[in-house]
Amino acid sequence: MTIEDVQKDIIDEFSMFDNWEDRYQYMIDLGKSLPLIDPKFKTEDHIIKGCQSKVWVHADMDDDKVKFTADSDAIITKGIIAILIRVFSNQHPKAIIEANTDFIDQIGLKEHLSPTRANGLVSMIKQLKMYAIAYQTQLN
Amino acid sequence: MNLVKEHAAFDVETIRKDFPILKRKINGKPLVYFDNAATSQTPQQVIDVIVDYYSNYNANIHRGVHSLSQEATDAYEQSRQKIQKHFNAAHSHEIIFTSGTTHGINLVASGFSSLLKVGDEILVSALEHHSNIVPWQMLCERTGAELKVIPMNEAGELILSEFDALLNENTKLVFVNHISNALGTINPIEYIIEKAHAYGAAVLVDGAQSCPHLKPDVQKLNVDFYVCSAHKICGPTGIGMLYGKEKWLKALPPYQGGGEMIAEVTFEKTSYADLPHKFEAGTPNVCGGIAFGAALDYMNAIGFNAIAKYEQELLSYATGKLSEIEGMKIYGTAKEKTSVISFNVGNIHPYDIGTILDKMGIAVRTGHHCAQPIMDYYQIPGTIRASFMFYNTKEEIDVFIAALKKAIMMLS
Numbered sequence: 001m002t003i004e005d006v007q008k009d010i011i012d013e014f015s016m017f018d019n020w021e022d023r024y025q026y027m028i029d030l031g032k033s034l035p036l037i038d039p040k041f042k043t044e045d046h047i048i049k050g051c052q053s054k055v056w057v058h059a060d061m062d063d064d065k066v067k068f069t070a071d072s073d074a075i076i077t078k079g080i081i082a083i084l085i086r087v088f089s090n091q092h093p094k095a096i097i098e099a100n101t102d103f104i105d106q107i108g109l110k111e112h113l114s115p116t117r118a119n120g121l122v123s124m125i126k127q128l129k130m131y132a133i134a135y136q137t138q139l140n
Numbered sequence: 141m142n143l144v145k146e147h148a149a150f151d152v153e154t155i156r157k158d159f160p161i162l163k164r165k166i167n168g169k170p171l172v173y174f175d176n177a178a179t180s181q182t183p184q185q186v187i188d189v190i191v192d193y194y195s196n197y198n199a200n201i202h203r204g205v206h207s208l209s210q211e212a213t214d215a216y217e218q219s220r221q222k223i224q225k226h227f228n229a230a231h232s233h234e235i236i237f238t239s240g241t242t243h244g245i246n247l248v249a250s251g252f253s254s255l256l257k258v259g260d261e262i263l264v265s266a267l268e269h270h271s272n273i274v275p276w277q278m279l280c281e282r283t284g285a286e287l288k289v290i291p292m293n294e295a296g297e298l299i300l301s302e303f304d305a306l307l308n309e310n311t312k313l314v315f316v317n318h319i320s321n322a323l324g325t326i327n328p329i330e331y332i333i334e335k336a337h338a339y340g341a342a343v344l345v346d347g348a349q350s351c352p353h354l355k356p357d358v359q360k361l362n363v364d365f366y367v368c369s370a371h372k373i374c375g376p377t378g379i380g381m382l383y384g385k386e387k388w389l390k391a392l393p394p395y396q397g398g399g400e401m402i403a404e405v406t407f408e409k410t411s412y413a414d415l416p417h418k419f420e421a422g423t424p425n426v427c428g429g430i431a432f433g434a435a436l437d438y439m440n441a442i443g444f445n446a447i448a449k450y451e452q453e454l455l456s457y458a459t460g461k462l463s464e465i466e467g468m469k470i471y472g473t474a475k476e477k478t479s480v481i482s483f484n485v486g487n488i489h490p491y492d493i494g495t496i497l498d499k500m501g502i503a504v505r506t507g508h509h510c511a512q513p514i515m516d517y518y519q520i521p522g523t524i525r526a527s528f529m530f531y532n533t534k535e536e537i538d539v540f541i542a543a544l545k546k547a548i549m550m551l552s
């Protein structure tokens with residue numbers, strides 16, 4: 001699946017909810033089901049700065065595709081990461097670099113996109129893209 | 141211009157009508173504003189003073205010969221006198237307008253650079269706002285003085301026997317907040333001031349969190365410096381005051397150079413203006429200064445005794461309700477505290493609860509509240525902090541408790 005296909009799926013899933021409670025409950029449940037990062041990567045240099053909650057991200061490349069794992073100490077943040085990982089993981093670095101993130105607005109999580117919000121969603125996306133850029137240069 | 145009318149008796153419903161923002165809806169729900177310790181809301185009476193200033197007499201002060209400048213200068217200086225009276229300072233020139241608490245602390249810290257030497261000691265309390273510890277660290281780096289910390293106990297109270305033990309002939313300055321922003325503890329500053337003075341040390345009290353709840357008498361306290369911010373006392377942001385005893389303000393060098401703070405300038409030498417202008421370089425926040433006075437008028441019209449009594453009712457009501465919740469842990473259980481409650485529930489991250497509460501229109505603070513050393517003491521990443529002002533109600537607390545229970549259910 002392309003990044004756009006995954007985003008479409010997520011938009012479809014979220015369109016089933018007509019209130020914030022269900023939307024947030026879904027994110028919380030996604031957070032609980034997030035495949036956890038290997039504890040050995042839960043170190044200071046894997047922490048994303050700018051979050052009120054702690055967020056750790058690790059990336060690997062396998063078969064020209066970037067695989068992300070992550071964790072957070074806050075469950076809603078974890079839900080957001082779970083969504084981001086679903087979108088960005090297992091994709092070619094170039095696709096990750098070029099992907100836009102408008103879908104976040106479309107699933108009703110726009111408030112989390114504010115660069116001044118202390119959850120660090122923006123820093124998180126930046127970090128995922130940074131990994132992709134690093135792997136892209138390896139491929140070139 | 142006095143646009144503030146008397147409030148006959150304390151009636152919260154009447155008071156709430158003064159605050160237009162309290163009618164707002166957030167995410168479709170009526171706003172419940174419990175982040176007052178960060179910034180308080182502004183009553184219409186103060187908003188009117190701001191509008192009146194820009195509509196009728198906006199001008200630069202102290203230097204104009206024209207009428208508008210004179211009117212603005214008069215209003216600004218009258219406001220200084222109101223502040224003097226409010227804090228019972230001996231002289232109006234002991235009141236320095238600042239941009240806020242942080243500015244006042246930096247002004248004093250910077251001034252002490254010329255008074256300290258290697259071997260001198262500065263005491264700060266463990267309950268400080270961490271950004272306010274930085275000016276003292278910088279001062280110590282510049283002068284070679286040493287920074288020592290007055291520790292706190294599990295309840296969030298300063299351990300006074302440790303304070304006594306830290307005091308000695310080398311102690312030159314003690315810095316303590318009157319009320320802790322993270323825990324709400326009211327510190328025994330009378331005791332601290334008296335003891336520090338016995339060793340000849342000066343005391344700077346951070347009144348950012350106390351001034352919204354009580355009316356300090358700087359002469360009675362015999363405090364050397366006292367600072368606060370108007371935005372926590374129903375006034376605008378970007379304005380505050382530093383009270384300093386005349387003898388101290390005369391002893392400290394100016395903080396910044398510029399217009400207003402000079403008497404005479406040649407390229408060889410400049411002589412400084414008298415107090416308070418020596419510390420007020422450049423065009424000040426004129427409107428803010430005037431509105432600060434109006435905010436104090438507003439608070440005084442309601443009355444600090446009535447405010448304190450009502451806020452204590454809110455505090456005990458909310459504490460009681462919160463304590464019934466399973467897994468509740470309240471941080472800061474000092475015997476003397478104001479209407480601030482810091483807490484966590486079980487292992488739920490404060491950020492998660494704050495996010496869900498916001499969806500229900502409730503504004504609280506989450507995080508370390510700029511008091512990282514306190515969070516380290518309790519070994520937690522942060523807390524949820526609900527802080528009340530006199531315009532909050534028990535009904536709002538009920539809404540908050542119900543929302544909190546819902547958040548806990550969603551997150552568990």
Ligand SMILES: Cc1ncc(COP(=O)(O)O)c(C=O)c1O
Pocket residue numbers: 177178239240241242243269272317319320321346348349369
């Ligand atoms: C105890 C204390 N000191 C200082 C400050 C800083 O005040 P300001 O940002 O207005 O300078 C605050 C504000 O949160 C505070 O609570």
